[in-house]
Amino acid sequence: MVGIVSYGAYIPIHRLSREKLDQVWGGGAGKGEKAITNWDEDSITMAVEAGTDCLKGIERGSVNALYFATTTPPYKEKQSASIIAAALDLNEDIIAADFANSLRSGTIAIRAALDAVKAGSAKKVLVIASDCRIPPPNSAFEPLFGDGAAAFLIGEDGVAAEIEGSYYLTSEFIDVWRLEYDIVPRTWEDRFTLEQGYQPHLRKAVAALLKAHNSTSKDFTKAAFYAPNARSHAAMVRTLGLDAKTQVQDPLFDNVGNTGAAFALMTLVGALEEAKPGDRILLANYGDGADAHIIRVGDGIEKVRDRRGIKKHLQSKLVLENYGKYVRFRNLMQFEETPTTRPRTSLPQIWRDRNWVYRFHGHKCKKCGKIQFPPQKLCMYCQAKEEFLEEIPLWDKKGTLFTYSMDERQPPIDPPNVLAAVNLEGGGRIFSQMTDRDVKNLRVGMPMELTFRRIHDALGVHNYFWKCRPVRE
Amino acid sequence: MAQGIKDKVAIVGMGCTQFGERWEADIKDLIAEAAFEACEDAGVELKDIQAVWLGTQWGSQVVEGGVVTGTLLSSTLQTQYVPVTRVENACGTGAESLRGATYALAADAYDLVLALGVEKLKDIGFGGLPSVWIGRWESVYGAFGTGPGRYAMAATAYFAKYGLSAEEGKRLLAGISVKSHYYGARNPRAHLRREVTVEQVMNAPMIAWPLGLFDCCGVTDGASAAILCRKEDAKKYRDDYITIKGFGIAASPGWGKEREDYDFTYWDATEAAARMAYAEAGIKDPRKELDMVENHDCFSIAELIATESLFLCQRGKFKEEMADKRAYYHDGEMPVNVSGGLKSFGHPIGASGCREVYEIYKQIQKKAEEPSRQIENVQLGLAHNQGGHPGKFVGGVTIVGTP
Numbered sequence: 001m002v003g004i005v006s007y008g009a010y011i012p013i014h015r016l017s018r019e020k021l022d023q024v025w026g027g028g029a030g031k032g033e034k035a036i037t038n039w040d041e042d043s044i045t046m047a048v049e050a051g052t053d054c055l056k057g058i059e060r061g062s063v064n065a066l067y068f069a070t071t072t073p074p075y076k077e078k079q080s081a082s083i084i085a086a087a088l089d090l091n092e093d094i095i096a097a098d099f100a101n102s103l104r105s106g107t108i109a110i111r112a113a114l115d116a117v118k119a120g121s122a123k124k125v126l127v128i129a130s131d132c133r134i135p136p137p138n139s140a141f142e143p144l145f146g147d148g149a150a151a152f153l154i155g156e157d158g159v160a161a162e163i164e165g166s167y168y169l170t171s172e173f174i175d176v177w178r179l180e181y182d183i184v185p186r187t188w189e190d191r192f193t194l195e196q197g198y199q200p201h202l203r204k205a206v207a208a209l210l211k212a213h214n215s216t217s218k219d220f221t222k223a224a225f226y227a228p229n230a231r232s233h234a235a236m237v238r239t240l241g242l243d244a245k246t247q248v249q250d251p252l253f254d255n256v257g258n259t260g261a262a263f264a265l266m267t268l269v270g271a272l273e274e275a276k277p278g279d280r281i282l283l284a285n286y287g288d289g290a291d292a293h294i295i296r297v298g299d300g301i302e303k304v305r306d307r308r309g310i311k312k313h314l315q316s317k318l319v320l321e322n323y324g325k326y327v328r329f330r331n332l333m334q335f336e337e338t339p340t341t342r343p344r345t346s347l348p349q350i351w352r353d354r355n356w357v358y359r360f361h362g363h364k365c366k367k368c369g370k371i372q373f374p375p376q377k378l379c380m381y382c383q384a385k386e387e388f389l390e391e392i393p394l395w396d397k398k399g400t401l402f403t404y405s406m407d408e409r410q411p412p413i414d415p416p417n418v419l420a421a422v423n424l425e426g427g428g429r430i431f432s433q434m435t436d437r438d439v440k441n442l443r444v445g446m447p448m449e450l451t452f453r454r455i456h457d458a459l460g461v462h463n464y465f466w467k468c469r470p471v472r473e
Numbered sequence: 474m475a476q477g478i479k480d481k482v483a484i485v486g487m488g489c490t491q492f493g494e495r496w497e498a499d500i501k502d503l504i505a506e507a508a509f510e511a512c513e514d515a516g517v518e519l520k521d522i523q524a525v526w527l528g529t530q531w532g533s534q535v536v537e538g539g540v541v542t543g544t545l546l547s548s549t550l551q552t553q554y555v556p557v558t559r560v561e562n563a564c565g566t567g568a569e570s571l572r573g574a575t576y577a578l579a580a581d582a583y584d585l586v587l588a589l590g591v592e593k594l595k596d597i598g599f600g601g602l603p604s605v606w607i608g609r610w611e612s613v614y615g616a617f618g619t620g621p622g623r624y625a626m627a628a629t630a631y632f633a634k635y636g637l638s639a640e641e642g643k644r645l646l647a648g649i650s651v652k653s654h655y656y657g658a659r660n661p662r663a664h665l666r667r668e669v670t671v672e673q674v675m676n677a678p679m680i681a682w683p684l685g686l687f688d689c690c691g692v693t694d695g696a697s698a699a700i701l702c703r704k705e706d707a708k709k710y711r712d713d714y715i716t717i718k719g720f721g722i723a724a725s726p727g728w729g730k731e732r733e734d735y736d737f738t739y740w741d742a743t744e745a746a747a748r749m750a751y752a753e754a755g756i757k758d759p760r761k762e763l764d765m766v767e768n769h770d771c772f773s774i775a776e777l778i779a780t781e782s783l784f785l786c787q788r789g790k791f792k793e794e795m796a797d798k799r800a801y802y803h804d805g806e807m808p809v810n811v812s813g814g815l816k817s818f819g820h821p822i823g824a825s826g827c828r829e830v831y832e833i834y835k836q837i838q839k840k841a842e843e844p845s846r847q848i849e850n851v852q853l854g855l856a857h858n859q860g861g862h863p864g865k866f867v868g869g870v871t872i873v874g875t876p
Contacts, residue, residue, distance in 0.1 A: 338599055373731060380728040403630035403737050406682035407622030409601050416682065419618040419626055423733050431730040431864075444633040 002117045003162035004295070005124065006153040006304045008053025009269040010046050011256055011313035012037045013436045013472065014329075016320045018143045024323045029143035030230075032254035033319070037132050037147045039329040039413045040435055040453040043070040044080050044464070046149040046262075047130040048087040048452040052395075053308050054126065054151035060088060063153070064122035065095040067113055069105035069129040069261050073098055074454075074462050076180070083464060084128065086358035087452045089393055095122070103176070103226070103287030105129065106150070106265045111291075113154035114163060124155040131260030134330055136184040144229055146257020150265035160300035161272060161281070163293055167209035171289040173197045176228075194232055198286055202226070203239055205290035206282070213294055217241045217282070220294075221275065224249040224267035225284035228258065249281075255314060261287075268295070270310040275301055308472070316472045318438055328413055343458040350463070360395040360450065360466050362428055371427035397424040398471060399448045406439055422448045422468045436469040447471040477753045480876060482575045483707035483714040486515020486700035489831045492819030493664040495694035500535050500593035501549040507696035507824075508550055508589060515700040515710050519550055522700070523583040525557040528570030528590040529823035530860075532559075534603050535593045546589065563860025564771065565722075566590060567697070567826020568869030572720050574701050584702060590828070591696035592821035600692055602822070621681035621689050621772065623862035626730075628683050628774040630737035635789050643683055646773035647674035648795050650687045652802065653770065653810060657817025659843040664693045664819030688773040693819030697827040699834075704876060713838045718853065718872040719756075721749030729864025738789070742868030743769075743782040743859055750855075750870035751784075759855070760785045760807055763872075765836055765848055767829035768857040770814040779857055780809060783870070803848045811836075811846050826858035826869060833873055 014036050018029035037046065047068055055063070066088070068081035081096035099105040099112070106129030113125035130149035135141035175193035178185050187193060202225065210216060217223070217240050227233030230253040237244050249271040251263070259266055264285040271281050279297040284290065320326055327333055353374075355361045362373035366389070368382040373394055377386055399422040410417035418434035434442075435453055448468045455463045488510025490503050498506070512519055525546055532541040543557025560569040567590035574588040597603055601619055618626075632642035651671055657663040669687055677685035700710075707714040723745035729735040747759070756762050768783060770776030777791050785807055786794050799805040812818045812832035815825055832841075833854035841847040853874035860867045 372728070376728070380726060380732055381734075403626045403633065405618070405622050405625030405629055405684075406679070407618055407625070408679050408681060409619045409621060416679070417618065417622060419622045421626060421630075421730055421737070427733065429731050429733045444629065 001159050001162055002114055002154070002156055003159040004152050004272070005155040005158050005160060005300070006054050006058060007160070007269050007272050007309070008050050008056070008151040008307050009266050009309045009313060010049035010053060010149040011035045011310065012041055012046065012147050013316060013318050014038055014320055015255070015317045016323070016326050020320065020323050021143050025138045034143065034146040034257035035148055035255070036320070036326060036329065038436060040455065040467070041132070042074045042454055043072045043130040043132045044074055044083050045452050045454055046132065046147065047084045047128040047151070050130060050149035050151035051084060051088045051126060051128050054153055055088065056307060058153065061091050063090050063094065063124050063126050065113070065116060065125040066090060067097050067099055067109040067125060067127045069099040069109045069127065070131050071101060071103060071105070071261050072132045073100055083358065086354065087464070089359045089395060103261050103263070104285045104289065104291060105261050107283070107285040107291050107293070110152060110154065111166060111168065117154055117156055123157070124153055127152045127154060129262040129265045131262045133260045134184050137332060141185065144258050146259050148256055148259040148262050148266050150262050150269050152265065158300055158303065159298060160304050161275070162296045162298060164296050165209060165213050166291060166293045167205050167212065168291045169201065169205045169208070169289045171201055173201065173288070194228065198228055198232060199236070199239065201290040202236060202284055202286050205292040206240060206284050209292040209294065215294065219280060220247060220282040221279035222249045222271040223247055223282040223284070224264065224271045225282070226264040226286045227251060229253065252310070266310060272297070272301065273307070273309045273311055277301055312473060318436070325414065343456040345458040345461045345463050347461065355391065357465055359393065361391045362394045363389040364392045366390055371424070373428050373430050394424060394428060395450055395466070397426060397428065397450065399424040399430070399468070401442070401444055401446045401448050402429065403444060404434065404442060418442070420448070420468050430468065432466070432468045434469060435467045436472070478575060478579055478720060479718050479753055479755065480704055480716045481579045482701055482717045483704045483876065484699050484701050484717070484830070484834060484873065485707050485710035485714045486511045486517065487698065487831045487834050488514060489662060489697040489828055490695045491662050492693050492695035492821060494595050496595065498694065499596070500532060500545070500591060503591050503593060503694060503696035504546060504549045504589060507591065507698040508587065511587065511698035511700050517585065517700060517710065519552060521585050522552065522555060522587045524555055524574070524577060524586045525552065526560055526570040526573040526586070526588045527557055528560045528566040528588070528827070529592060530561055530563055530566050531592060531594060531603055531822060535596050561823070562867050562869070564769070564820070564822050565826060565858045565860030565867045565869045566823040567828065568722065568856070568858035568871050569826070571699060571827055571830060571871060572722060574699070575717050575720070578701055578703050584706060586701050587698060588701060588827060589696065589698040590824035590826060592823045593694050594692050594821065595694050602692070619681065620862065621684050624772045624774055625681040625684045627737045627778060627863045631774065631778065632683070634736060634738050635792070637792070639683055643675055644671065645792055645795060646688055646777065647671045648798065649770070649773040649776050650674045650816065653814050653816035654687070656811050656846055657813035659846045660813045660818055661842050663813040663817050664691050665813070665817040684772055684774065690771045690816045690820040693821045695819055695821035695824050695828070697824045697831050699827055699830065707876070714876065715834055715837055715873050716876045718874050719750040719753030721746030721753070721870040722867065723749065724867045725865060727865040731864070735864055737863050738778065740778055740782040740859065740863070740866055740868060742866035743779060743857060743870070746868035746870040747783050750872050754872040756872070759783065763807070763853055763855050764851040765808045765811065765833060765854045766857065767810055767812060767814065767832050767854070769859045770810050770816045771820050773816070776810060776814065776816070783855065783857055785809070803846050808848050811848060826856065826871070829856035829858060830871060830873055837875060
């Protein structure tokens, strides 16, 4: 049996309330809030978070392939999946692929993963969908778009939910798109995009699937499906004959927003979190066509309960004080250039140091047993030579905040720059920037964890590295 | 067998520019100003100088092509083919230039030399120090932090270790800044010449929490210079010369901030340098024997910790010391930074170490420009100069005194 072995999700900690958008643009943004990435996050870093959540308790070396689905890869040329694979400390002898450009790339990647496992070319495939789309300011998309990620481990052994059947439909229909030089998406009038695009395509895919499996919409415990917005979602519930009270998985429009390529799969994670063995879930996705899936939850679901997933990520949040912060985070204006020295990068350095820059490996001294980061030439405690220093992964270590400061004199994307010294459980201390923090709520001794972030851009290169953050639970 | 340096080398002339935002002066103007004053003070001509140690950290920001060599000084002062050694040890550069000059004299390589530290920071267009992010991992992808950000971590750690609330901790530090400004106001060559109150310090804008504006030194242009010779020649130049009693320079292994056993509340490199210098100078009880200390107070917390790490006060006991508010004033038991310190006199990076010695030199000669901060009888003083940041310092201690 091939199916979902594990799942995980990620929702960035920052939320922008739609009321703040109304204050800026004069109304019409609707209720609730949307989840937005911090300035140091992108589709890659969110994918690492969702992947980490999904692989909790699972041997990283058991993953044979990584498929990354997004419409917002940080590089146009240069694979994203390879960076994610390194940050997840996956083996090098895996296949990594980007499934890009389509809102449906996540469910397309899942099909490719199922096929690979069925064909025997992989035992476990990690599929991560992550999107961070920038909406045009003062558009209908602005209150709507949110950021997030979902991850699924597809495999044969220990299946938590089986994918009983799928139906895929490919269409050349154009409704939302970006040209190669566009930052924000374009669209057409929604009477056309909804009536000729979303509604008939999704309906057709679901109908074909149900027909092939002799099912009706009444046979599902929950339906998790894509919709461009809350209104079209509600309309689709009626069209499909679902009971809005009991059968519909919350699409999170009120508190996360439309997360693009991650949307349908994040909704599925939400459904799996509450699912019981025997439940049947209808999953449907839309974009360049549509697809629909029957997912049967098995006993294995009980083994993958301890995920942060949707629920726990929703619970921890920081609300942005104003729209200006959001504009800063997304770099939506031409800001003042200060004549401080520009950040630099060095590709040879990053390459040499890749095992600790991406994989966050440190050293353990075989003589004195001390753990240290970054890796050393000589043990920083007993001066034992390099051959006594054993490389060990540290990315899974939590820690406590030993000391910190809040530096106001740093590039002003989101001052202050919180500098932190964090003592890791089991040994080791990292000197790090702190992200996703509430500066009013820091104290020495507070629990910390590590998170993979985009440190800065320099010379046209995205520099990724690890930061610390207060534990998100 | 190493002999030590005590009383082998004398300082016979010193110069120090006006410190501050010297919009009208470039790096060459500053070099000339300090060098000319030092020569005049020693009664020597530039052509008598046989070798030079030039200390500058950020000179590369303001010189042609971004490359500093000895020609920065030789072309400015038109010295004719004498060796000019350029030294650099971050904020501890000044101590390094004096040390190089001293050892060359002790080795009988020369008879009369010049040590000069200079920094021109206010041409770069922003407050704070330049950061050239092309170095190792911290530059490229790590937790780079400014000077205030790094030192502020020590303040947080100190407060936590000794059970001070943020309010208590900041108030303790404010007492230090009030003293620095008190003396800055009484020093005509100082950069910051206005007195402040504890409340002003407490309520100042944040630079790097918990350090506010008045906990931090300014960004200063300036230069300082010393003319040195062997002690036996000193009388040729003046009667009130001073001698070098001891040096300590210690480069820490540098990973303090990543070692779990480092707690950010003491300067390990300074402790090591102090032990070296005290041993060389024969000092057993520094607090009793030293008449004044100029320590590296780029931040209020830096003065506090340096005072403890120079063994003038036990670790963690500074608060009790401060209960006697005058203890560290010029008329107190252990005068510290009565020049205004790096904090108020100013901190032109490469010049500071030499400038600290300048203050002691003038105090010993009873020539503090403003008599109200003249310490009564100075025989022995300590200049502490360090480069780097908590956990990764080069600590430098220079002890000078009457012969």
